[in-house]
Amino acid sequence: MISKITGILNKAEEEDARIQVGAFEYQVLVTELVRRQIQDRVGQEISLHTLHFFEGNPVQQGRMIPRLLGFLHESDMSFFELICTVDGIGVRKAIRVIAMPVNQIADAIQRSDTKWLTTLPGIGPAMAEKIVAGLRKKVATFALAHGGLKAISGGPDTGNDKIFADVFNALMALGLGPSEARLRIDKLIASGKVPASVEEAINAVFKGS
Structure with missing residues (x-):
């Protein structure tokens, strides 16, 4: 199974990239x-983390077509898989929905x-309620993950992203709310x-509080 693809971007079409x-x-x-x-990177080398899925209707004896779906960040790919668990959101709809930064x-x-x-494209009031629930x-x-380190660096996933995500979960376990936990981590990054x-991050967070 292809989990990551690296090559020259030949085209960036409306729904796909040709690599x-x-x-x-x-x-x-x-x-x-x-x-x-990626639209301004035609002719340059890019890397995408990939998911596989099959498109078609085997019940009606239709043709099943294998597809690759690409993301610049593994965390975005994980979020995509999560949003696909919502009843009524399939792969194609999720592709349209993620038109804004994941954070x-x-x-x-x-x-x-x-x-x-x-x-967001294709999301009405009822579906929005279902997503939140x-x-x-x-x-x-x-x-x-994107509101913290990547929002400042603008770069790809790094080991520090995982550290800050773990710190966030640790702060939540210590009783801080999501907003307070993010605020403290943002101060540490700044x-x-x-x-x-x-x-080390936890010690720095509480030392600076």
Whole structure:
């Protein structure tokens, strides 16, 4: 199974990217968010984390077509898999839904902001309520991952992203609310300190409080 693909971006179409790897050109479906992020990188090398799925209707003896779906960050891919667990959101709909940064979508879900969620393609009031009901307690780490380190660095996933996500969960376990936990981590990031471990980060968070 292909879990990551690296090659030259030949085209960035409305729903897919064409990536040249040696003698082969791969068609990789992408969300609107990813399309906007890569559209200016035609002719350059890019790497996408990938998911596989089959498209078609075997019940009606239709043809099952294997597809690749690509993401710039593994955390975005994990969020995609999570949102697909909501009843009524399949792969194709989820591709359209993720038209905004994942941290913003996750934050809206966490705040139960159904009005904001209805601004996403294909999401009406009823579906927004369903998303909040199903995912509100599951998206805190996603809101942190992009709202914290990546929002400042603008770079790809790093080991520090995992540390800050673990710190967030640890602070929640210690009784802090999501907003307070994010605020403390944002202050730590703004200080320029780069913790080598979760323990070091926790100590720095409380030392600066």
